[in-house]
Amino acid sequence: MNDSDTSTDQWWLASIGTTLVWARLRVRPAGTAEVLDSDGNTLSYDSEDTARAQLFDAEFVAFDGLDEEDALMRGFSLHEVQPPRAASDEELRARMVQSLGARA
Numbered sequence: 001m002n003d004s005d006t007s008t009d010q011w012w013l014a015s016i017g018t019t020l021v022w023a024r025l026r027v028r029p030a031g032t033a034e035v036l037d038s039d040g041n042t043l044s045y046d047s048e049d050t051a052r053a054q055l056f057d058a059e060f061v062a063f064d065g066l067d068e069e070d071a072l073m074r075g076f077s078l079h080e081v082q083p084p085r086a087a088s089d090e091e092l093r094a095r096m097v098q099s100l101g102a103r104a
Contacts, residue, residue: 019099023037023055
């Protein structure tokens with residue numbers, strides 16, 4: 001069964017030096033949630049709040065909640081990055097870690 005059309009996806013990121021690590025939070029219609037992490041694992045949670053708390057604990061921030069100043073403090077511009085895209089979660093896994101390259 002594929003209910004991705006009725007689920008809500010949110011992108012989260014953490015920055016480590018010049019590397020961005022992405023996580024996708026998917027909220028299911030029943031109120032449960034799952035996180036696709038940078039290793040390609042899908043972690044299930046009883047609620048969106050629990051999933052968000054776990055992401056915060058791991059020092060992730062919601063991508064849609066960042067403004068340009070926040071992004072610059074993390075070492076990138078919002079104009080430089082966008083959440084990864086792929087046809088499947090398997091393909092997405094390879095795009096969940098992005099190097100921003102060398103900074104001056």
